[in-house]
Amino acid sequence: MTRETRTMADGVGFNTSRRAFLGSTGLAALGAMVGGVLPLSPGGGGIPAAQAQAGGAAAPAAPKGPQYLKFPGKNDRLVVLGERPLVAETPESLLDDDTTPIEKFYIRNNGQIPEETKNPDAWKITIDGEVNNKLEITLGELKSKYKAVTRRMVLECGGNGRAAFSPPARGNQWTNGGAGCAEWTGVPLAEVLKAAGLKKSAVYTAHYAADLHLSGDASKPTLSRGVRIAKAMDPHTMIVWAMNGQPLPNIHGGPVRLIVPGWAGSASQKWLTRITIRDKEHDGPGMTEFSYRTAIKPMIPGDKGDPKNMRILESMPVRSIITSPANGAKFAAGTRELKLRGASWAGDLTVRQVDVSTDFGASWQRANLEKPKNKFDWQRWTATLKMPTDGYFEIWARATDSRGAMQPHLAGFWNPQGYGGNAMHRIAVLVG
Structure with a gap:
């Protein structure tokens, strides 16, 4: 199978998703292909759909x-x-490349997409607040005054995996596709903050951008998130102007944006115009109530929730995906060996191991895990599966991070806006 193989079921997914295959056009296609065999349960409960629908429901x-x-x-x-x-x-x-091509990189916006600037190097960024020297620096000056670095790092939407929550959580129903791993070129944010001179009172950053609020009200920030100073000073947190060796595309925040790897992508402000250093935790749009927050004490699923019981989502949870074969792939009768490829990552941590199963988790096989190119790069993995017979199989992938935390079967610890859902990725294949 080539890296660009497309099947009838491509893009829909047999993962633990509320956007499940049941009843969709993809199911009709796969049903014809596999003779009516039902795919995974829509609730992500780790049981076949035929069993999930038993009892006359x-x-x-x-x-x-x-x-x-x-x-x-x-x-x-x-x-x-x-x-x-x-x-x-x-x-x-489509995430089968070591470096995710721009054309395949996911899109996440919160406001109106601004028009592409005609003079990128004149774009101005302001650093103010709890600093000794307010800075106003253009993109051209950033490029000329600081040594550029390039790092391959994962950018992941905070809501990635949300579709697996039951009952459904608010927001875009991401499966596993709110992530990509590109090569970002720019300068460490820490270098710019050092030039501004952080005061002892500096606690948190506050990010602002040029995108217009959906309402059209220019006085309302579309989104203004921030991070703790320690994360801002991490050398991998960057102000970037290039993606995969090309000028940063407008749709991805060009001409300049932040990349705060390992944390929710909303902290990586697109179309960056200003960073204000604050003496307390930032409280801009996207920083309060239930926005980008998970529960401190586990909630009853579907409950209204108490904002006082929420903490800010920082490091993203461990995740693995199967990138080849594609979900719904069909193999010739007599095929007894399948080659798997995938990717795994773990927020601020690294991935210790990836395991795969073809028998609904009754047994597991260790995958071959590659080393990252640099910190915050995803870790590619491969495995060769022995297929005992022809028939319908579900392939599950499970990653374990460097602290021993393992992906669960289900999206657990429900919260109103569905953050932290990292249920195992599952695909279905047919042999014969």
């Missing part, structure tokens, strides 16, 4: 098939999750 209404993205320079298999603002995720099988 009525079948759920057939959901609509996926809507594919039509956007200049983007792969036409990205799946649209929202149109206002524009949000689109990447099917796992």
Whole structure:
């Protein structure tokens, strides 16, 4: 199978997703291909759909098939999750490259996409607040005054995996496609903050951008998140102007944005215009109530929740995905060996191991895990599976991080906006 193999089920996913295959056009295609065998349970409960529907319960209404993205320079298999603002995720099988191409990189916006600037080097960034010297620096000055570095690092939406929560959580129903790993070129944010001179009172950053609020009110920041000073001073937290060796595309925050690797992508402000250093935790849009927060004490799923019981989402949880074969792939009768490829990452941590299963988790096989190119790069993995017979198989992938935390079967610790959902990725294949 090539890296660009597309199957009838591509982009829909047999993962633990509420956007499940049941009733969709993908199911009709796969049903014809596999002779009516049902795919995974829509609730992500780790049981076959036939068993999940036992007891005479009525079948759920057939959901609509996926809507594919039509956007200049983007792969036409990205799946649209929202149109206002524009949000689109990447099917796992399109994430089979070591470095995610720009055309395959997911899209996440919170406001209106600003027009592309005609003079990128004149773009101005202000550093103010709890600093000794307020800075106003253009992108051209950033490039000339600081030594550029390039690092391959994962950028992941904070809501990645949200679709697996039951009952459904608010927000875009991401499966695993709200992530990508590009090569980012820029300067460490710490170098710029050192030039501004942080005061002893510096506690938190506050990020601001040029995108207009969806309401059209220019006085309202679309999103203004921030990070603790320690994370801002991490040498891997960067102000970047290039992606995969090309000028940063407008849709990805060009001409200049932040990259705060390992943490929710919303902290990596696009179209960056200002960073204000604050003497307390930032309280801008996207920083309060339930926004980008998980529960301190476990909540009853579906409960209203108490903002006082929420903590800020920082390091993202461990995750692994199967990038080849694609979900719904069919293999010739008599095939007794399958080659798997995938990717894994773990926020601020590293991945210790990845295991795969073909028998619903009754037994596991260790995958071959590659070393990252640099910190915050994803770790690619491979495995060779021995197939005992022809038939329908589900392949599960499970990663374990460097502290021993393992991906669960289900998205646990429900919270109102569905953060931290990192259930195992599962695909279905047919042999024969």
